[in-house]
Amino acid sequence: MIFFSNRRKHISGNDSNSNVESISSRRNQISKLEYGTSIAIGGGKGGIGKSFLSSNLAICLARLGYKVTLVDLDLGSANLHTVLGINNPKMGISDFLQGRCSSIKDVQVKTEIPNLSFIGGFDDQLNIANMSSEDKDRLLDSFSDLDTPFLILDLGAGTTEHTLDFFLYADEKILAVIPEPTSIENAYRFLKSAFYRQIILSDSDIGIKDVIDQVMDQKNALGIKTPADLIQHVVSMEPKKGTELLEIIKGFNLHVLLNQVRARRDIDVGYSVKSVCRKYFGFNADFIGYIDYDNAVWQALRRRRPLVLEYPSSNLVGQFLKISKNLVKPKSIREVG
Ligand SMILES: Nc1ncnc2c1ncn2[C@@H]1O[C@H](COP(=O)(O)OP(=O)(O)OP(=O)(O)O)[C@@H](O)[C@H]1O
Ligand SMILES: [Mg+2]
Numbered sequence: 617m618i619f620f621s622n623r624r625k626h627i628s629g630n631d632s633n634s635n636v637e638s639i640s641s642r643r644n645q646i647s648k649l650e651y652g653t654s655i656a657i658g659g660g661k662g663g664i665g666k667s668f669l670s671s672n673l674a675i676c677l678a679r680l681g682y683k684v685t686l687v688d689l690d691l692g693s694a695n696l697h698t699v700l701g702i703n704n705p706k707m708g709i710s711d712f713l714q715g716r717c718s719s720i721k722d723v724q725v726k727t728e729i730p731n732l733s734f735i736g737g738f739d740d741q742l743n744i745a746n747m748s749s750e751d752k753d754r755l756l757d758s759f760s761d762l763d764t765p766f767l768i769l770d771l772g773a774g775t776t777e778h779t780l781d782f783f784l785y786a787d788e789k790i791l792a793v794i795p796e797p798t799s800i801e802n803a804y805r806f807l808k809s810a811f812y813r814q815i816i817l818s819d820s821d822i823g824i825k826d827v828i829d830q831v832m833d834q835k836n837a838l839g840i841k842t843p844a845d846l847i848q849h850v851v852s853m854e855p856k857k858g859t860e861l862l863e864i865i866k867g868f869n870l871h872v873l874l875n876q877v878r879a880r881r882d883i884d885v886g887y888s889v890k891s892v893c894r895k896y897f898g899f900n901a902d903f904i905g906y907i908d909y910d911n912a913v914w915q916a917l918r919r920r921r922p923l924v925l926e927y928p929s930s931n932l933v934g935q936f937l938k939i940s941k942n943l944v945k946p947k948s949i950r951e952v953g
Pocket of ligand 2: 771
């Protein structure tokens, strides 16, 4: 059974120097998928397997019979088509943004995999450094024209504002992490930035931007060190704002996906990240599953073939299928950690 998102609106952001007022005036401008679920795969660190995970998850969902659109949002170094094993599509997001076609559907191409279509990324002229906030909003808004039950967004590394906004747009946010200290560190940094950005962009103008700025400064006199401290501070000082803040946090649908597991004890990292979310961020995250490290991954990549198609008997196929089945289940009956 698919769980559909009925939320129509997303809160629009602006440039980093914009104030809460200008953000508030532009909010509610971006439409969400009306009858579909968007899933973003991010994680801060480069090279941890975000593209590998998003492409193989997309293929598994498609093979389960769902129509899926996979989008390359790794601005500046779009190469998801290679991981997916298809030629670089002739048209992509840049063509849509530069007005060379009128609809995002014009750059959505069918793949050889039944039920799976693909939207290619950016060319060298347009990348994350020179994409305007207006273009970003227009792109996110255009996704609501896609008639797709599942929209999967592969994000680039880093915590730039656009990447955070792509992550926050998604109904389901997957945090990819590998069991290595640098990946865990980057995942927290990414989550913290996304968390504060979500609050700033929130529909409820709760007026706590000044406090957030102080927190981001790390030099605040309030003794606020973690997002959970921030929430506690707001709840105790201004209960009404605190309630609104708690509502926003409740809507932060986060799933931890652990990649490159080499030993049983690595799996504990998934549970640790989950408990850190509770302790430091004040929300519950799911540990949606893990994928083993396997040499078959780079071997498949060298052959320009997706792993789940090239090595159908690999253990990883079962792991991807389990995660995919979990994602399509209603939240209440998911098998998560
Ligand atoms: N489970 C795995 N087992 C073995 N190798 C893996 C696994 N996951 C990813 N890799 C390898 O890690 C490398 C990086 O993967 P990928 O390009 O998907 O990362 P990424 O997070 O999308 O990177 P970027 O941030 O640069 O886009 C690839 O060479 C891939 O083959
Ligand atoms: Mg990638």
